[in-house]
Amino acid sequence: MSVSKKYFLMFLLLSGLIVGCSSIERQTEKAVKAAEVAFRDDDKQPNVEAGLIHVYLPQGFKVEEEDDNNVIIKQADKAYLLFVNPNEKEDSSVLFLAIKKQAGQYLVLHSFQNDDKFGFISIKESMKEKYELAVGIGGVKLTTETDKDRLKNDAKQMMEVVSSIQQ
Structure with missing residues (x-):
């Protein structure tokens, strides 16, 4: 193999890595913006x-299990865990x-604030091509596992769910 072919192959490999990394970065940016708009x-x-x-x-979501402070919500084959701390x-x-104490593990850890509420979004890789997504406002947090192509939509819907709960 000639030197130029080796460099070309190395260039293709590095380009693929860069595109793969930027793709998740783009998706996480969109998720943060969608969560902030819903917030x-x-x-x-x-x-x-x-x-x-x-x-x-949202339509298609249903309560699977419940107790005083935790609710498991299902939508198709996806589960969401809703936690409510009534003291916050x-x-x-x-x-x-x-969550911030474990900040090194997160791809995204971003907060939002207005006059009367504090919200956040966190995203971390849980396994190859799967991400743990959590959104919260005050003492309410909703968590699920999703793939990168659903981060934006899930973040929006999850923040709508969280923001509907009176604290």
């Missing part, structure tokens, strides 16, 4: 009662700070 909109009203929690669930208000950053 600021705050227009979804609860349409489901799950134990002590009144929550908005919408402006609390306790859940975010707990």
